[in-house]
Amino acid sequence: MYWWQKTVVYECYPKSFLDTRGQGTGTIEGIRQKLDYLSSLGTGAIWITPVYVSPMVDNGYDIADYCAIDPLFGTMEDMDRLISDARDRGIRIVMDLVFNHTSDQHPWFLESRKNKENPRSNWYIWRDAKEDGSAPANWRGIFGGSAWTWCEERGQYYLHTFAKEQPDLNWEEPEVRQALYQCAKFWIDKGIGGFRIDAITYIKKPAVFLDGLPDAEDGLVSIHNMTANTPGILDFLHEFRDHTVKGTDLFTVGEANGVSAEELPEWVGENGVFDMLFEFSHVNLEFKKNEIWTRPDSWTISELKEALRNSQENTRDAWYPIFFENHDKPRCVDHFFSEKADRTAAAKVIGMILYTMRGTPFLYQGQELGLNRVCWDNIEMYNDISSIGQYDLALKEGKSQAEALAAVRKFSRDNARVPMPWNREKNAGFTSSVPWLNVHENAEYLCAEQQQANPDSVLSWYRSLAELRRSHSALIDGSYEEALAEDEDILGYLRENEEERILVLANLSEKEKIYEFDEKGYMILLGSYREHTSGKLHPLEAILLCHKK
Ligand code: GLC
Numbered sequence: 001m002y003w004w005q006k007t008v009v010y011e012c013y014p015k016s017f018l019d020t021r022g023q024g025t026g027t028i029e030g031i032r033q034k035l036d037y038l039s040s041l042g043t044g045a046i047w048i049t050p051v052y053v054s055p056m057v058d059n060g061y062d063i064a065d066y067c068a069i070d071p072l073f074g075t076m077e078d079m080d081r082l083i084s085d086a087r088d089r090g091i092r093i094v095m096d097l098v099f100n101h102t103s104d105q106h107p108w109f110l111e112s113r114k115n116k117e118n119p120r121s122n123w124y125i126w127r128d129a130k131e132d133g134s135a136p137a138n139w140r141g142i143f144g145g146s147a148w149t150w151c152e153e154r155g156q157y158y159l160h161t162f163a164k165e166q167p168d169l170n171w172e173e174p175e176v177r178q179a180l181y182q183c184a185k186f187w188i189d190k191g192i193g194g195f196r197i198d199a200i201t202y203i204k205k206p207a208v209f210l211d212g213l214p215d216a217e218d219g220l221v222s223i224h225n226m227t228a229n230t231p232g233i234l235d236f237l238h239e240f241r242d243h244t245v246k247g248t249d250l251f252t253v254g255e256a257n258g259v260s261a262e263e264l265p266e267w268v269g270e271n272g273v274f275d276m277l278f279e280f281s282h283v284n285l286e287f288k289k290n291e292i293w294t295r296p297d298s299w300t301i302s303e304l305k306e307a308l309r310n311s312q313e314n315t316r317d318a319w320y321p322i323f324f325e326n327h328d329k330p331r332c333v334d335h336f337f338s339e340k341a342d343r344t345a346a347a348k349v350i351g352m353i354l355y356t357m358r359g360t361p362f363l364y365q366g367q368e369l370g371l372n373r374v375c376w377d378n379i380e381m382y383n384d385i386s387s388i389g390q391y392d393l394a395l396k397e398g399k400s401q402a403e404a405l406a407a408v409r410k411f412s413r414d415n416a417r418v419p420m421p422w423n424r425e426k427n428a429g430f431t432s433s434v435p436w437l438n439v440h441e442n443a444e445y446l447c448a449e450q451q452q453a454n455p456d457s458v459l460s461w462y463r464s465l466a467e468l469r470r471s472h473s474a475l476i477d478g479s480y481e482e483a484l485a486e487d488e489d490i491l492g493y494l495r496e497n498e499e500e501r502i503l504v505l506a507n508l509s510e511k512e513k514i515y516e517f518d519e520k521g522y523m524i525l526l527g528s529y530r531e532h533t534s535g536k537l538h539p540l541e542a543i544l545l546c547h548k549k
Helices: 028-033 035-039 076-088 107-112 174-188 223-227 233-243 261-267 285-289 301-313 343-356 385-396 401-411 448-452 458-471
Strands: 008-012 043-048 065-069 092-097 148-151 156-159 194-197 251-255 276-278 360-364 479-483 490-496 500-507 523-527 542-548
Touching: 028 035, 028 043, 028 076, 035 043, 043 194, 065 076, 065 174, 076 092, 092 174, 174 233, 261 301, 285 301, 301 479, 301 490, 343 360, 343 458, 343 500, 343 542, 385 401, 448 458, 458 523
Parallel strands: 008 043, 008 360, 043 092, 092 194, 194 251, 251 276
Antiparallel strands: 148 156, 479 490, 490 500, 500 542, 523 542
């Protein structure tokens, strides 16, 4: 097995992690200072979202220089020190590669936009206007508004899947691909442990850009439906792999909105393009019915079980990145459970699944504290460019301000981006200055310091889970078989190797459940309630039992 299959990856959103300079935003040095904390969670790799030079229109996902650190986060020396100090503790750093687009301030784009003759003219996706002067196709960018922006200087439109400040690179141009591979190599040479590869399903565009059937009042169609996972994309990605990580011990995990579980075998494993792939079926259950304005609970636990089953089944010969949160998603305690649910129990049941399914757990900053969403009173308090775009679109669709704000509260990426609450000091110990986003309203009792002292806290639960992963090899290399598959509320599975058989039962419902499983020979190793009665699970109870061979 590879090192990255045996460890836990912690996703760090550096802007909100720890500010060591009194500037209101987190720093790379802040991550270094918390390496012991991260170790205690079983972390063997830290995926850091972008810290490269950037105008920060999309918090760093708009990169102006792939090989330099933005002064906001510190210096390259800080980064080198982090890479080396982390390595001393057995932790590797994972960089975020944003290769679908750059910032509109990247020197490549500044040159490309000048005219049709310059050497980088073909590095981005330029098209003439339609005869009436309108955009080449009626596509809506992911953050709202047209995916095309007119450039007066060049007299053409350019395409951007995300914000207009994030022009899409033209992967058909071989020089573009080579330039990107060089950037990846720059980081490989620094001794990092892997790459998370951003928005990768959008890099290949269709040969002809056609209008699509509008899907909203604005007359536009989501670009996702027109370009995601276009045939031919895997050829690019095989080339990427061959020119960069092949033959190294780095791992890659692609962000693959638009790839279904059934397609996973083409993407991951021996003949695939990445080591792991984030596919989103289990966290996007409500979107399949397009019900985002109505109710978030428009799915059942059986559907969640089915989504998880599909991903497990389709990565039997490969490997799965287990995740329930990231910097783009609502907090899991809100997303998967009702408002009445006990937040601690909810955080623990998800934690159990995260650390014990087959695959590498990706734990997102603050998830180990069971953080829930924030509830802000007006749109001005939100920073997320996507929330602001969605808010505007909702108003255009005739929703009231209150309805639009309610949706923002539910789905805003800021829910996951509020500063880490470390202690009970000012600004939860995150910064001595004014934090860039409000700290969580419940920081005082959710903070790490408070939870550390409490053996029943979510943080202590995660530390126990990390310990279990260290001491029970079946959780790492064991096979995966579903148990209680027919049960509508309990997710159950067995992990088994030559030494032991482990049974995990997670009651995802908020009611008490009776189950039938012969527990003879099993010993309970961890349970989220003080006592466990065989055959019965409390609401949201999670237990782990072990049968030694
Ligand atoms: C990915 C990132 C997201 C970013 C977008 C554009 O989806 O996770 O945060 O805004 O790509 O780069």
